[in-house]
Amino acid sequence: MVKSSRHRGGPVTLLSVGHACVDVYQGSVAALVPFLVSERAYPYAAAAGVVLAASLLSSVVQPLFGVLTDRRSVPWLLPVSTLAAGVGIALCGLTGQYALTLAVVALSGVGVAAYHPEAARVARIAGRGDDRAMSWFSLGGNLGFAAAPLLVSGVVGTGGLAASPLLVLPAVAGALLCAAALRSTGRRQPPGADASRSPAGRDDRASFARLSAAIACRSVVFVGLGTFISLHAGQQVGGATAVATTALFLFYAGGAVGTVLGGRLAGRFGRLRVVRWSYALTAPAVAGAVLVPGPLLLLFAAVTAVGLSVPFSLHITLGQDYLPRHPGTASGVTLGLAVSVGGVAGPLVGALADATSLRVALVPLIALPALGWLFLRTLREPDRHLDRPSS
Template structure:
């Protein structure tokens, strides 16, 4: 264990509110994952082209990418716990309306509204979870795990609802949002979050003065996360269609591949927290990006059922550093933890959706394999950006 990771908090993180926050995170990210899971059904039921279908993913990402740093900046100045249940309902409501009616423009609009809800949730949720975790990497990995479980559940939920009732059954997808809003309220009540002030507020009240922000390191980290985001979003959008094309199997095979991509994150995220406590965050993150280069190459180049193995390895490579991105970003910007959370957990993740229409256009013009091939290079670029980073001083005492 490195010095930066040595336990320095006198009390363990409270388990019940962190569990409730993790579960609410799952309910929110069900709807983020549901957008990509709906793509094959839009292609099949509405005869959308690859470019048109990927435009729906773009709609969920674009507005979210723009407003997420704004919500992060706001949470740096004021604690806004009410955002958690409200944003959960907005995120779920947009996805629930995505299959209603046949208008492409309306579908884009409601999915964009869902993206705003997701954008509003993450910065405040990450700030509250970080303070509730008292800086523990492992505790933050459990919070991040909730989101990954939501992603993993999304294709199964969407398949069960839409395969049975068609796209018009999409209003049933609001149910996780209702549950998530209740969980948010319960978690905030446990934490008495009104007493958990935003960093600037705490400083004004005479709390400890945070270290200086390290913007150059934060920007390098953000660049790496963008590379990771493009790979993840590109595969999320097209892996189901790609596997069906490569294996000659039906919808179940494609849904299974998307599930493997998502569910591997459940193991990877928790493993990332534990590995970081033992070996340090940056070595773990760098090795994860290196693994992702080889894994994505396998997805693109290896034929047949073995493709599922490389999908699983890609999932591990993408998810092991997931919660570590958040805590690294917060420690690089200790005075702006909401902004750091909004960027590392939100902007740089959702910005990957901006590349989806480009990939879709290439797939329409050439093939899905040609469109996915450039994704092999991006984790290598991320690794190069991470190579020069140093371990930051912890903003909150880090522990295992």
């Protein structure tokens, strides 16, 4: 435990804060939706299309970046991808045309995609494969999500979409933190250095596929609610912008709490048991967030986020242990699915909301955590593996 604490106090902490600076831009896309609806009169489906633009291309390229990190160390991706993620969002408010808005948001999505597989690999090495270390790394991403609505509301809510260039500042800070983390872990290796690693164990592709299917169910719920919870809360609770911002903040903050709990609970009860229970208990919380009117909706939204986020870091380590020979690919798929499938489903939710109502469109999300539990039900705990570079 002392060793784990030391890692958290050094490179893992730097990586966690850098992760927050990157995932601000994933959270910013959803946080921008109410402003795009109000300033540009986007319908629900068009607003969800902006979220899709950030996630669809990301979903395609993130596993490819994972394959790349399995073949060689690419630490330079961390600061470069962080800056790309920030620049895309910074330009979002300056592009009056819908197509250009989609393009710059897609640029941000590619930056986010390029960052995560290499960052997860470096975090796994820095934390010696410890679930709590990975949960601290993942916590940074959740805190970035949670900070996004406050940041966007403060900047865009005050200066309008034209003030969006100010949103690049976290990316600059994140790039500097990534460089410091890489120096601290000593991961600046010469080309071909990773070829000396000898991965242990065999890939269990069938178990990884079932884990990925469960993650896809979780993704649709998390991204669907993350995209529309602010608008849904505004309709059901009232209070317009203040309630919308509060709902999104509580949703992402609940995610941060869940991520920390995941690592701690896994150490006591085991990863798969914790993941299964989190899926099972999330379904009624989603029902409350969708169906319960009034301020209590905000509480259910926060509880839903906790339940959805408890397994987040555990998905990463489970995936890496199911594919011990391809940990970068595992990270790319698990982290990519965490947002991509939900982003693809988002416009469908938006189109249904345009045709009926937002509440009706969110009702199908209630069943998905239970479906995810079914995919996880027969999985077995994999062996723990950690690639270590040869001396």
